[in-house]
Amino acid sequence: MNILITGATLPDGTTSDLLVEHGVITGRGTGLTKAGATVIDASGLQALPGLVDLHTHLREPGFEQSETVLTGSRAAAAGGFTAVHAMANTSPVADTAGVVEQVASLGEQHGYVTVRPIGAVTVGLAGERLSEIGAMAQSRAAVRVFSDDGRCVSDALLMRRALEYVKTFGGVIAQHAQEPRLTEGAQMNEGVLSSELGLPGWPAVAEEAIIARDVLLAQHVGARLHVCHLSTAGSVEVVRWAKARGIAVTAEVTPHHLLLDEQLASGYDARFKVNPPLRRAEDVLALRAALAEGVIDIVATDHAPHPVETKECAWQEASFGMVGLESALSVVQAAVVDSGQLSWADVARVLSIAPAAIGRLAGYDAPLTVGAPANLTLYDPSVRRAFGVELLRGKGVNSPYLGRRLPGRVVATVHRGVPTVLDGELRAPEEVVGHG
Ligand SMILES: NC(=O)N[C@@H](CC(=O)O)C(=O)O
């Protein structure tokens, strides 16, 4: 099918039409025409490259009551994403070629987004032996990102060996930086507030110490390290130090750590319980500044759906995690675009170009140009609305934004030339393909 997008605002601020034919952008300029094409009037809409999430929990196989590849793909498309990297903490764990191939092919079958599996670093996420990293890399899923996310690879020797292994094929270790002994039983950020609330605290140093160790290991090995969900001002300083020394480290921040702070724990509403925890207001400001400055490379959602009964319960019993795919762009706009800290070109970089580069995902390096694969999103930044449960398209309703006013709305998402969202509504890609 062919699509003619008229009058869109490109990330650089200029206005242009875009023509999409057979999955590729074939025209860019003003006054484009194409007989028979589906026309999308994009005047007033911000065109962005298809968003790429480097950190999504799709939960399949094993936790299908929380999310499946299909429902998570739909949540992603609704949020403007055209590719997600699926975390390995499933059951069975994605620690074999068989599991990663299964997840990738489910994604392919459903067609809403490109699903790129992340492989576990250690067998069963147990932190004892390396998983079959080479077999996953060479499999049809061509895994390039490896992570025990949910757990930290805390054994320094295993971390070193993992870095050495992925170096041989240009892979990357994505570390969930959490020193386990310093965070036993932790429930929220450690500080004055955690003492007041009587909840065991999670010190910033538990994150910062692992990042410091890992950047030194990455330097020693000469391998790529990626730091998941950076959450403290001190972590920013460690990454800044490492980058200044030329160490191949990249870092991500989640939308929620850019907008929310620990004060939200005061109501003991477990929708605000997440790993790493929401931090102090000054950490939030440091993360925003670091993203604007480029010390933090990307925004990744850490979309973590959980069943209602594990979130609507006492804080101490609740699961860690929040859904984030559907709200990511709006939260980024609220946190750093409306304040002028990030331009839309920066958003294109931190939510698409850079995460694709870290994940070695092809087709995202020159987005919205003639010849590029047609992965894009059209977004209306002028809308403001209360974020309601009807905007959640995955299985998880554990969003911290329900009832909060947020800017923006994803009007259309196009994945490989096929609309997965049109007029703000999800469309099944196979139907479109079948009739197009
Ligand atoms: N972020 C979370 O609070 N939870 C994640 C695990 C993780 O990202 O560490 C999950 O799998 O639920």
Ligand SMILES: [Zn+2]
């Ligand atoms: Zn994690």
Ligand SMILES: [Zn+2]
């Ligand atoms: Zn995660």
